[in-house]
Amino acid sequence: MRVVAIIILFIVWLVTDLKLGNKVHRKNIKPMKDHFVRKSSIQFFAHGDKLFDHMLQRIENASDHIHIQFFIFRDDHIGQKFLDLLKEKAIEGVDVRLLVDWGGYHISRKEKKSLLKAGVQLAKTNTPSLPFLFYSINERNHRKVTVIDNQCGYIGGYNVGDEYLGRDPEMGRWRDYHLYIEGEACQDLQDQFTIDWNGSSGKPFNLKDLIPVTSGTGSTPVQIIPTDGAHVVEMIHHLLDQAKEFVFIGTPYFIPGDSLKKKLMQLSARGVDIKLLIPKYPDHALVKDAAFPYFPDLLKSGVDIRQFYEGFYHSKVLIIDEQWCDIGTSNFDKRSFHVNKEINCIIQDHSWIVPVREEIEKDFYESAEKITMDHIKNRSLFEKMKEKIATFISPFL
Incomplete structure (x- = not known):
């Protein structure tokens, strides 16, 4: 009984700690500010x-x-x-x-x-x-x-x-x-x-002590955008709103949440060519299982989803119409969106983005295989059970 009581107390402590910690974190979030170009x-x-x-x-x-x-x-x-x-x-x-x-x-x-x-x-x-x-x-x-x-x-x-x-x-x-x-x-x-x-x-320094930049x-327009467990979804929505022809997403972890899933489906239905590249072989348990529940609706809407098989794909990139390119530390998942401290670089230069897109798309076309509805339908009962577990704990993956 004592062991059971200790386990129950630990679970109560864990859940309370995570909920209150998140509440305080949300309360301290500052509005997203404009970032210099x-x-x-x-x-x-x-x-x-x-x-x-x-x-x-x-x-x-x-x-x-x-x-x-x-x-x-x-x-x-x-x-x-x-x-x-x-x-x-x-x-x-x-x-x-x-x-x-x-x-x-x-x-x-x-x-x-x-x-x-x-x-x-x-x-x-x-x-x-x-x-x-x-x-x-x-x-x-x-x-x-x-x-x-x-x-x-x-x-x-x-x-x-x-x-x-x-x-x-x-x-x-x-x-x-x-x-x-x-x-x-x-x-x-x-x-x-x-x-x-x-x-x-514990040993702060003053920027004034450094030589100036x-x-x-x-001449390439650049924005550096740091985030503290907030505003990443807002930033991605803003970039996707610019899309008219093409969207490329490369990420090791794809757990977008409902709002971004709907946005991608809407863009695809509107005729925007959307490509998503993820790794075939994950580096952490359950992260890929957490992605699969999003795939059926995205595939039905016309999103081209492929998995990189020549090693591990850890890249974080979002390209919009060869006009916007976002490369940084943020993954396309709930942890980067709502928990982690991240920093991204948004580049607005067609001449810079075109060759980078060509390099990135080599991974998509030459080193990746398509995920189809057959992949979804043929997943085993065990894999589907892992999806349920992964979905439940997805904010922590």
Whole structure:
């Protein structure tokens, strides 16, 4: 009886904690503000090896500061290359800050001591805390931002670890998208890094102490949009409202909710060509099962849904009519919409988007297979049971 009572009390505590934590979070949400359109130069990366080589070179050339934030950082082979270089730069006198989400922090105590000794400043975001312990564990900082000397920066879906180079035999080739930015938009990346660092580290710094952002680099219109468990759905609805001919959605986790499902169905019924790309092989239990209940209505309305089979598809991208392109950290799921801290980059440049669309659609046409109504009908009883469970817990997936 005592064990049963403890289990019941734990469940009551868990549910109450999550509900009250969410209530407080919702109460503190601020209205979505307008975000400046900046002129910048943007480079697109779809391969981890090329991205990391590029990042390491820019870090090596840094002279003032290196500010790096990731959701996951491992001190494995590629992670150690980053850490060794950061220590070198800190010893040279460069201001080096590394910020990692508590849930994705995989740096050993020994390595931490080595970093601190070299002068690297290290902090974790979203450390679990009271009074809402379980809610704080569930709420993650999913942002991936790098700013170097306020001259250049990075934003996108890649974390730091060997699996992002395709070195995990279970996951295989890792497909993701990341952006390199030079110019005015670096100010927005730096602003958000500063907010996250000052709110987490206990050692705040002042933006005025940094060298100013270089203006006039690049002509591509860019908006950097950070979100704190709100306004992502609003942002996506706004982008979809612009669609007249074409929509491409790439996401590792597709749990859109009813309003976005209806919006996609309406657009498809209106003649908009909608393509959705997801991974065939999921990296977490039940996430794909949570997507399947949305597929029948979308397929019937004409949405072309395909699953990437050459490894794991982790990309987060939304393209509208070759006029708008959204690449960042937000997945097309309830966790990114309502819980996580995210940051996205919206690009408004037809000449930039056209070649990027061609690159992205290679994954859709050459490395993916169609999901049809037969796939839905032929799912086993066990798979359908998993769908029910996944739907019930979808806000936490």
